[in-house]
Structures are given as structure tokens and as C-alpha cells.
Amino acid sequence: MAIRGERHQPVEGLLGSGYVVSVVRSSTPIETHLGDDDLIYVTLPGSPCQVLISFVPHAAENFSATLIEQLRALADRREQHK
Numbered sequence: 001m002a003i004r005g006e007r008h009q010p011v012e013g014l015l016g017s018g019y020v021v022s023v024v025r026s027s028t029p030i031e032t033h034l035g036d037d038d039l040i041y042v043t044l045p046g047s048p049c050q051v052l053i054s055f056v057p058h059a060a061e062n063f064s065a066t067l068i069e070q071l072r073a074l075a076d077r078r079e080q081h082k
Contacts, residue, residue: 014047022046 013019022044024030031043040060044051055063 020046020049020051022051 014021022028024044029045033041035041035054039054039056042051042053042055044053
């Protein structure tokens with residue numbers, strides 16, 4: 001785990017795609033902290049490097065609402081396929 005505030009060189013991403021991939025499962029360690037800069041930091045394990053997402057408070061609310069919306073859509077889809 002990187003030390004908070006530690007700087008890393010940018011990477012090209014998985015297979016040069018420009019993307020870092022993190023599959024988040026129920027057992028995936030998700031680390032969060034509130035920075036002195038009032039940003040909310042989320043760190044996830046990923047490949048080829050860890051994923052760091054930082055949110056201003058309103059953006060975190062939007063992200064959370066989007067995830068909740070998608071969870072509802074998934075629940076509806078699963079219900080329809082029963």
C-alpha cells in the first residue's frame with residue numbers, strides 16, 4: 001500500500017490501453033480517507049497499479065447516486081429473469 005501523499009509516475013495502463021483495471025468484489029480491500037484538502041480519497045487494488053480516485057464532496061454524492069441507480073437496475077434485471 002502506498003503511503004498517503006506519495007507520488008507515483010503515471011503508467012500506460014493495462015497492456016498499453018491507458019486503463020488501470022480493478023475488479024471490486026465483496027472481499028476487495030477498499031481504503032478511504034478524508035484529505036487535508038477536503039477531498040475524499042478511495043484506493044483500490046488494481047493492475048498494473050493501484051487505483052486512486054479522489055472526489056470533491058458533491059462529486060462523491062453523484063458517484064454514489066450513480067452506483068445506487070445501477071444497483072437498482074441490476075436488481076430489476078435479476079427479478080425479471082427469475
